[in-house]
Structures are given as structure tokens and as C-alpha cells.
Amino acid sequence: MTAAAIRLSPIDNVAVCCRRLTPGETITVEGYGLTVTEPVDLGHKVAVVPLKAGDKILKYGMPIGSATRDVPAGGWVHIHNMQSDYISVHTRDATGAVE
Amino acid sequence: MKDLPINAWLRPDGRKGIRDAIVVVYLVECAHHVARRIVDRIDDPRVQLIGFPGCYPNDYALAMMKALTTHPNVGGVVLMSLGCESFNREALASNANAHGRPVETVVIQQAGGTGPAIAAGIAAVERVRAEADARAMRVPMAISELVIGTICGGSDGTSGITGNPAVGRAFDTLIDAGATCVFEETGEMIGCEGHMASRAATPEIATALIASVQKAEAYYRAMGYGSFSPGNAEGGLSSQEEKSAGAYAKSGSRLINGVIDPAQPVPGPGLYLLDVVPPGDPKFGFPNIVDNAEIGELVASGAHINLFVTGRGSVVGSAISPVVKICANPDTYRRMADDMDVDAGRILEGRGTLDEVGEEIVDLIAAVAGGAQTKSEALGHCEFILTYKASTPSRPLVCA
Numbered sequence: 001m002t003a004a005a006i007r008l009s010p011i012d013n014v015a016v017c018c019r020r021l022t023p024g025e026t027i028t029v030e031g032y033g034l035t036v037t038e039p040v041d042l043g044h045k046v047a048v049v050p051l052k053a054g055d056k057i058l059k060y061g062m063p064i065g066s067a068t069r070d071v072p073a074g075g076w077v078h079i080h081n082m083q084s085d086y087i088s089v090h091t092r093d094a095t096g097a098v099e
Numbered sequence: 100m101k102d103l104p105i106n107a108w109l110r111p112d113g114r115k116g117i118r119d120a121i122v123v124v125y126l127v128e129c130a131h132h133v134a135r136r137i138v139d140r141i142d143d144p145r146v147q148l149i150g151f152p153g154c155y156p157n158d159y160a161l162a163m164m165k166a167l168t169t170h171p172n173v174g175g176v177v178l179m180s181l182g183c184e185s186f187n188r189e190a191l192a193s194n195a196n197a198h199g200r201p202v203e204t205v206v207i208q209q210a211g212g213t214g215p216a217i218a219a220g221i222a223a224v225e226r227v228r229a230e231a232d233a234r235a236m237r238v239p240m241a242i243s244e245l246v247i248g249t250i251c252g253g254s255d256g257t258s259g260i261t262g263n264p265a266v267g268r269a270f271d272t273l274i275d276a277g278a279t280c281v282f283e284e285t286g287e288m289i290g291c292e293g294h295m296a297s298r299a300a301t302p303e304i305a306t307a308l309i310a311s312v313q314k315a316e317a318y319y320r321a322m323g324y325g326s327f328s329p330g331n332a333e334g335g336l337s338s339q340e341e342k343s344a345g346a347y348a349k350s351g352s353r354l355i356n357g358v359i360d361p362a363q364p365v366p367g368p369g370l371y372l373l374d375v376v377p378p379g380d381p382k383f384g385f386p387n388i389v390d391n392a393e394i395g396e397l398v399a400s401g402a403h404i405n406l407f408v409t410g411r412g413s414v415v416g417s418a419i420s421p422v423v424k425i426c427a428n429p430d431t432y433r434r435m436a437d438d439m440d441v442d443a444g445r446i447l448e449g450r451g452t453l454d455e456v457g458e459e460i461v462d463l464i465a466a467v468a469g470g471a472q473t474k475s476e477a478l479g480h481c482e483f484i485l486t487y488k489a490s491t492p493s494r495p496l497v498c499a
Contacts, residue, residue, distance in 0.1 A: 003449050008264055008348075016260045016335070018447040042447075043256035044335035057337075060264070060348055062294045064341035077337070084290075084338035 005029050005046055009061030014045040014077050016059070021046060027074075034074040045077040057082050105468045107240035108174060111199025115240045116171035117403050117468045118145075120419050121228050123177045123220070124168065124191075125150030127184035133213055134179040137220035144476070146224055147418040149483040156185040159377075159488040162362035164191055166399035169198040172419050174231035176200050177223045179216070182208030201230035243277030245468060246365055248373075248397030248405045248420075249349045250283060252390035255410030255428055256335050259345020261456070262408035262427030262443040268457025269406070270351035270370065273464070279367030281359070281400055282350040283375050283393060285315035286386070290340025291347040300354045300369075300499035307358040307497040311374040315386075318376050322385060349408065357498025360491040361396045366498050373400055377489035384486075391415055391482045394422065404467055406460065414438045416480025421473045423463055425456075440474050 004027040005015035015029045021040040026033060032048045040046045045059065051071040056063040065082045075081075107115040123146060125134035131150060138148045149167060151160045168176045168191060176195045180188050188204055195202045203223035210216040249266050251258055270280045288295060292312035299305035336342045356369030365371050375396060376386045387393045390413060394405050398420045405420055407413065410427040412435045426432040429444030436442075441460055445451045451459075467473055 006260070006446070008260065008453075018449070041335065043260070045337070059341060060259075060344045061352075062291070062340075062344055064290075064344055065338040078335070079332060079337050082337055084340060 007048060008059060011061050012058045013047065013049050013051060013055070014057055014059055015048050017042055017044055017046055032073070037072055037074045038076050040076045047071045047073050047075045047077050049073050051077070103465060103469060104239035104241065105465075106237055106470070108171070109236040109238040110171050112169070114171040114401075115238065115244055116173070117240070117245075117470075118172040118419070118421070119174040119231065119235065120172055121146045121175045121177070121224060121231060122149050122168060122173055122419065123147070123179060123224060124164065126178060126180045126186040126188055126191075127154050128152035129154075129181040129184065130179040130207055133207055133216045133220065136217050137177075137179070137224060140217070140221055141224055143228075144479070144481075146228070147481050147483075149418050149485070151186065151485045153487055154184045156187070157487050158490045159361065160485055161187055161190065162490065163395070163399050163485055165194045166362045166364065167395070167419060168195045169200065170398060170401065170419055172403060173200065174235065175227035176202045177220060177227055178202065178204040179220060180204060180206045182206045199234070201227045201234070203227055240468070242273065242465060242468070243368065245273070245403050245464065246279040246281065246367060246401045247273055247464060248281045248283070248394070248400070248402030249408070250390060250393050250397065250405065251346055251349060251408040253409040253411035253413040254345070257427040257444055257447065258408055258410040259342075259348055260427075261446045261453075262410070262425045263345055263348040265443045265446070265453050265456035265460060266349045266406050266408055266425060267351035268453055269460035269464070270349070271353055272457060272461050274351070274353045274368070274370055277368050279365055279369060279371070279401075280351075281365055281371045281373050281397055281402060283373035283397065284346065285311045285372070285374055285376055286319050287346035288312050288343050289316050290338070290343045295347070295355065295372075298353070298355045300356050304355060304357055304497055304499060308355065308372060311358055311372065311376070314378065315376045318381055318386065321381050349406075354499075357496065359400055359496070359498075361488070362399050363496070365400045366496065369499070371498070373397065374491075378491055379489060382489045386488070388486060389484060391417065391484045392486065395483060395485055404464055408443070412438070414475070414478075414480065415482045416473065416475025416478070418481050418483040421467050422475050422480070423460070423467060423473050424475060425460065438474055438478070
């Protein structure tokens with residue numbers, strides 16, 4: 001059977017979806033039983049444990065940013081509820097001309 | 100892991116190769132056509148075309164060519180010069196000679212133009228190939244003696260979760276077996292420098308790793324390079340460091356034993372970062388303009404085989420050292436299976452695990468080292484590109 005999501009390192013608190021997850025479905029990720037709370041697409045991240053605002057998001061066994069609000073287990077983790085800890089110097093000019 | 104002995108070529112400098120290429124080297128674009136015609140007429144997959152297009156001298160290009168023409172997978176060298184370019188053909192020839200390679204040089208202006216130079220070049224290749232065969236010493240080689248490089252290109256959202264970590268598992272296995280592994284592209288490690296430093300074998304290496312990423316950050320900023328696109332977010336990536344982590348996953352989990360510069364032979368064994376970004380302000384453009392420029396640098400550092408992870412579907416191979424293509428995306432694999440050596444995207448479909456794909460990559464490395472053709476070799480891919488770059492001035496080797 002195709003796994004719904006994979007965790008890339010044993011310390012990760014998110015897993016990567018192998019297919020689109022639909023709200024209400026129950027999946028198992030390495031022993032964690034999760035009820036999916038919202039749609040999560042292939043390649044996107046789902047929380048395997050409840051996350052608190054400020055928690056480091058761990059993927060590949062390393063922090064990839066921090067939660068900006070609480071996320072339940074089974075929730076979608078993306079730019080609406082996490083942000084980079086890295087002070088990016090590569091951001092685009094947000095004051096650019098209107099297209 | 101099957102550690103079958105590889106029937107290698109022993110070079111006079113003690114290094115061992117898994118192929119026995121004869122390289123025909125054009126030393127300026129003006130000699131490119133003549134060199135290509137020679138390679139086409141000979142029509143032997145072992146006789147391969149490499150070259151440098153510029154007329155102005157470049158220390159980096161000379162150092163790269165010295166490393167490439169004495170690579171353990173190279174048995175002989177034919178240099179094709181127009182005659183008036185700046186490239187120091189005498190230094191290149193004497194270096195290859197000193198490393199025990201048969202070398203001949205054809206100067207087109209002295210040979211009498213295109214036709215005579217092609218005829219002279221063909222005769223030179225035939226003599227060099229025969230001499231390389233006469234000097235060939237075949238010896239057993241263990242997996243622990245291999246140098247393996249890795250890059251990713253044509254990446255998509257799957258690269259960082261299937262192909263790249265599978266290569267990381269393969270690297271861990273190879274390093275535990277005593278082999279040498281090289282990863283590169285510091286511009287795609289921005290945000291990973293802290294984690295990378297925690298894997299450094301010594302404090303000096305940790306400092307060098309962080310400095311290499313800071314240099315890349317400054318360089319790309321000056322180039323106006325934006326490295327996080329809306330498409331990345333659509334594919335599920337949420338931050339710069341997450342994108343970088345996908346590329347960084349290729350390096351596996353073992354200690355990092357050192358930082359090397361382009362054209363610097365990897366001291367080995369263990370894991371090394373190839374610091375591809377030149378020092379100072381951008382001078383000649385992007386550090387490497389395309390994947391094959393990066394592959395060329397891995398080869399120059401001594402890589403016998405290159406592991407290339409692709410999601411979108413790159414088709415390239417390389418002169419001198421075979422390229423093993425690891426396809427991260429299962430849809431791409433189905434569309435381009437003839438170009439792909441490993442179907443890593445099957446992990447997403449429950450048809451394999453990272454460990455299984457990692458083992459498959461290690462077994463494939465052993466087979467390719469033993470002479471099995473990669474898909475790109477079978478299709479005749481033999482890409483090569485070398486362009487101008489600023490040299491890193493005499494930095495001491497940073498390694499454990």
C-alpha cells in the first residue's frame with residue numbers, strides 16, 4: 001500500500017505527503033495516527049504532532065523555520081503558519097510596480 | 100553492499116581509474132571544429148571531446164585542464180591548438196607527460212589548416228590510444244578506493260524528498276566502507292550552514308564551511324539571483340532553508356572531513372564539500388553556468404562516477420566520468436525511463452524505501468565501476484563545458 005506521507009528523519013515533527021490528503025481521513029505515519037484536518041497536496045507538509053507557535057519545524061532532521069501559530073496534528077504546515085528563521089537577503093522588492 | 104573487485108587501470112601516479120578515456124582537447128573555440136571532426140571520424144566512445152573556448156588566459160581553466168587530463172579515468176591526451184591562443188599548451192602537455200600519460204599536440208596553423216590538422220589529429224589519437232593500451236596496467240580496485248560526486252539539477256518538489264536523501268543514504272554507506280564522497284553548490288546550502296558546521300570533523304572545517312556559504316550568499320546577492328520562487332511554494336516548500344535542505348540532503352549524515360576548491364584533488368577518504376563559488380566580487384558571471392560545468396568540477400576533483408538527481412528530467416552525461424541519473428519524480432521516470440538509471444520516485448508510490456533506493460544506488464555504483472554502462476553512456480552523452488572563473492588564490496587545504 002502506498003504510504004500517505006513519509007517522515008524523513010526520526011526527529012521530524014512534519015511529514016511529506018506522497019499524495020493529496022483529504023480532510024477527515026485517518027493516516028498512520030510511523031506509528032503516529034493522524035486525522036487530517038484540511039487538504040494537503042503532494043510534496044506539502046503535514047504536522048505529525050501538535051505544534052505551538054514558535055516551535056521549530058523539523059524536516060530532514062533540521063530546522064526549516066518556526067511555526068507562527070498553533071497547528072494541530074494532521075494540519076497543513078506551510079507559509080500561512082510557519083516562516084523562515086533565516087534572514088533572507090533574497091526577498092523580492094515588495095514595493096515593486098503594479099503589473 | 101557487494102564489494103566485488105573492480106578491474107581498474109593503475110596510473111603511474113598510483114591512482115586507479117574505472118574507464119580509460121582518450122581525451123581530445125581543443126584549447127580555444129577556433130580549434131573546436133577540427134577537434135570535434137577528429138572525434139566524430141574516430142567514432143570510439145572511449146575517445147572524448149573536451150575543451151576551453153576562450154582566447155585569453157585563465158589560471159582556473161589551466162588548473163582544471165591539468166586535473167582533467169591526469170584524471171585516473173584518462174589514459175591518453177591529444178591537444179588541439181589553433182596556434183595563436185593564450186592557453187599554455189606546453190604546460191598542459193608536460194604536466195600530463197609527467198603523470199605518465201601519452202600526449203600529442205597538433206597545432207592547426209603549423210599543420211597546414213583544417214584538412215591536414217584533422218588528418219594529423221586522427222593519426223595522433225590512434226598513436227596515443229595504442230600507447231595507452233601498451234602502458235595499461237589492470238589491477239583490482241575496491242569500493243573504498245572510489246571517489247563519488249553528486250549534484251542535482253532540473254529539480255522539483257520531489258528531488259528533496261526522494262532522490263536527494265536516497266543519495267545521502269548511499270553516501271553514508273560508501274563513507275562507512277572507506278570511500279570518498281564529494282558534494283557541492285554552496286549557493287543551495289544557504290540556511291544549512293549551521294547544521295553543516297555541526298557535522299565538521301574539526302573546528303577549522305566548521306569555520307571554512309560557514310565561510311563558504313556566506314561567500315556564496317554574498318556572490319549570489321551581487322548577481323541579483325533570487326533563489327526562492329513562487330513555484331517552490333506551490334510545490335510545498337515553505338522557506339529558503341527548506342529548499343536548501345532538499346539539496347543538502349544529498350550529503351547524507353556523516354562527518355564532513357574538509358572543504359576543497361575547484362581543480363583541487365580531493366584528499367579522501369570521507370566526505371568533502373567542493374566550494375564552487377570564487378572569492379571576491381563576481382568577475383566572470385555565475386559560478387557555474389549549467390549542470391555540466393559543476394559535473395566537470397567534480398570530475399576535476401577526482402570523481403570516478405557522478406550521481407545526478409533530477410526531478411524535471413535532465414538527460415546529460417559527462418566526458419571522462421560516467422553520470423548515474425537518479426530520477427526523483429515517478430511521473431518523469433515513466434516519461435523518460437530510457438534516460439534514467441534509478442527510479443527513486445517510486446518511494447512516493449510505496450514501491451520502495453529510502454534505504455532500498457540508497458542500496459540500489461550503491462550496487463549500481465559497483466556495477467558501473469566494474470564496467471557496466473550508465474544510461475547516458477549507452478545513449479552517447481559525453482557533455483563537457485568549461486568557462487572562465489576566478490581562481491581561489493593558494494588557499495591551504497582544509498581537511499581533517
